[in-house]
Amino acid sequence: MYQYIVAVTEPAFFILTALVGGPRHGYGIVGEVAELSRGRVQLKIGTLYGVLDRLVGDGLVELDREEAERGRLRRYYRLTGAGRHELSAEAERQAANSRIATDRLRMFQPAKAETA
Amino acid sequence: MSRLEERYRTVLRLLPAGYRARWENEMVAVLLESMERDDPEEAEFVRDYGRPSWSEVGSVAALALRLRLGGAGTPRSLTWGAAVRLAVLMALLAHAVAGTVGAGLRLWLAGALPWLPEPPGAWTAPTPSGFWSVAADLSGLVWLAAYLSFLFGHRAAGRALIGLAMVPGAIAAVLSTVDIVGGPPEAAIASWVFLLADGVLLLATTAFQPGGTGPERIRPWLWALPVGTAAMAAFAFAGSVTAMLLDLAGLYAVLVVAAALAYLGGAALRLAGPTPEWSLALLVLAASTLGLRLVTLVDYALLDPASGHAWLAAGAAEAVALLAVGAPLAVLAARGLPRGVPA
Numbered sequence: 485m486y487q488y489i490v491a492v493t494e495p496a497f498f499i500l501t502a503l504v505g506g507p508r509h510g511y512g513i514v515g516e517v518a519e520l521s522r523g524r525v526q527l528k529i530g531t532l533y534g535v536l537d538r539l540v541g542d543g544l545v546e547l548d549r550e551e552a553e554r555g556r557l558r559r560y561y562r563l564t565g566a567g568r569h570e571l572s573a574e575a576e577r578q579a580a581n582s583r584i585a586t587d588r589l590r591m592f593q594p595a596k597a598e599t600a
Numbered sequence: 601m602s603r604l605e606e607r608y609r610t611v612l613r614l615l616p617a618g619y620r621a622r623w624e625n626e627m628v629a630v631l632l633e634s635m636e637r638d639d640p641e642e643a644e645f646v647r648d649y650g651r652p653s654w655s656e657v658g659s660v661a662a663l664a665l666r667l668r669l670g671g672a673g674t675p676r677s678l679t680w681g682a683a684v685r686l687a688v689l690m691a692l693l694a695h696a697v698a699g700t701v702g703a704g705l706r707l708w709l710a711g712a713l714p715w716l717p718e719p720p721g722a723w724t725a726p727t728p729s730g731f732w733s734v735a736a737d738l739s740g741l742v743w744l745a746a747y748l749s750f751l752f753g754h755r756a757a758g759r760a761l762i763g764l765a766m767v768p769g770a771i772a773a774v775l776s777t778v779d780i781v782g783g784p785p786e787a788a789i790a791s792w793v794f795l796l797a798d799g800v801l802l803l804a805t806t807a808f809q810p811g812g813t814g815p816e817r818i819r820p821w822l823w824a825l826p827v828g829t830a831a832m833a834a835f836a837f838a839g840s841v842t843a844m845l846l847d848l849a850g851l852y853a854v855l856v857v858a859a860a861l862a863y864l865g866g867a868a869l870r871l872a873g874p875t876p877e878w879s880l881a882l883l884v885l886a887a888s889t890l891g892l893r894l895v896t897l898v899d900y901a902l903l904d905p906a907s908g909h910a911w912l913a914a915g916a917a918e919a920v921a922l923l924a925v926g927a928p929l930a931v932l933a934a935r936g937l938p939r940g941v942p943a
Contacts, residue, residue: 510630529630530659533623534666556629 492574496535498525500571507548507560544570602647611657614664669807675938683880684807689750690885691801694855696747697828699740701836706737739768751821755808766798790896797892849896853918856889860925876936883929890922
């Protein structure tokens with residue numbers, strides 16, 4: 485009864501952006517997203533893998549390689565062509581929205597308080 | 601395996617098995633890496649005594665709820681997800697209708713609806729005035745906005761509106777508990793139970809996935825608003841004229857029983873085939889309303905015996921009616937639910 489579309493939520497947007505520069509593993513994505521958002525978006529592991537699962541399922545992100553680091557599994561993920569296209573479309577949409585709001589704000593500035 | 605890893609793996613058991621098989625080791629690796637320390641002594645302490653933060657545990661719990669309510673997985677979990685979304689929409693519809701009737705009543709009593717006949721004299725006397733009282737009455741309209749938000753796929757806005765709509769209930773619960781007006785504490789348990797039920801409703805909205813749209817057919821849900829509002833207004837008027845023993849839990853019980861009878865009747869007459877989603881959704885609502893009804897009866901048991909007994913009898917009748925419709929709904933739901941253990 486419900487239809488689902490590929491949704492680029494804020495965490496998904498930042499995860500896709502974090503992978504533009506090259507493949508990254510889970511912890512690398514968490515660090516890159518924190519840096520890109522200047523600390524505003526601190527991904528929790530449950531959030532990261534909830535989104536990553538969806539992005540892989542939608543074909544926007546894919547496994548690049550697996551490595552063992554100090555006995556621990558490290559899977560690196562990379563952006564697919566569809567992922568790059570989706571991110572680009574979302575970035576354009578957000579930029580267009582931002583332009584509309586900025587233009588409106590410029591157009592309807594509150595009257596400045598009169599100075600003596 | 602360190603104690604820290606053991607603890608995190610225990611938390612990850614909340615996730616469906618299929619999902620865990622795919623992601624568990626990686627999630628553990630990320631957690632351990634995020635909690636690494638340079639100082640060997642401190643690192644050992646964290647391995648032995650460290651715990652995943654509450655926010656990490658919360659993110660796993662939220663993910664588990666999303667996955668189990670239809671984000672991904674088996675046909676069974678998808679059916680459950682659809683049923684919970686239907687139940688949430690129906691509960692929001694009931695809130696929206698009650699809120700609209702309450703706000704309309706307030707405006708009518710305040711003389712803001714001059715085209716309607718004058719309210720009976722007995723109705724106007726106990727109406728409290730003042731900003732907060734008016735705001736509380738009109739706040740019911742926030743439920744209407746929340747309902748429309750979920751209907752049109754605005755999940756985040758809908759959730760925020762539910763949170764906002766819960767504020768008057770929270771204030772009422774606190775006031776009824778601390779009893780600042782000096783009188784006997786009335787309906788204290790009911791206030792908290794209703795607040796808790798709204799909290800559960802808010803949690804159940806997790807079944808609406810990020811990016812999900814509203815129901816495929818919006819029109820029947822929109823028509824349900826004016827039809828439900830008119831029916832509830834007529835029912836409230838008739839109830840007050842005949843001094844019917846009907847409180848909010850009772851009203852919800854009547855609504856759920858009426859909806860279930862219409863559904864079961866339609867299925868029996870083969871007008872509309874029963875679906876597992878609808879059977880489950882109505883069963884969830886019947887069970888929740890039964891819980892509300894039984895707990896709120898405690899308030900009546902605390903009343904003086906003269907008036908308390910009548911309310912207890914009415915409440916017991918409502919509980920029996922809910923059980924009576926719940927049984928066939930459970931049978932239909934069990935028959936229609938896809939087989940297999942949820943992943």
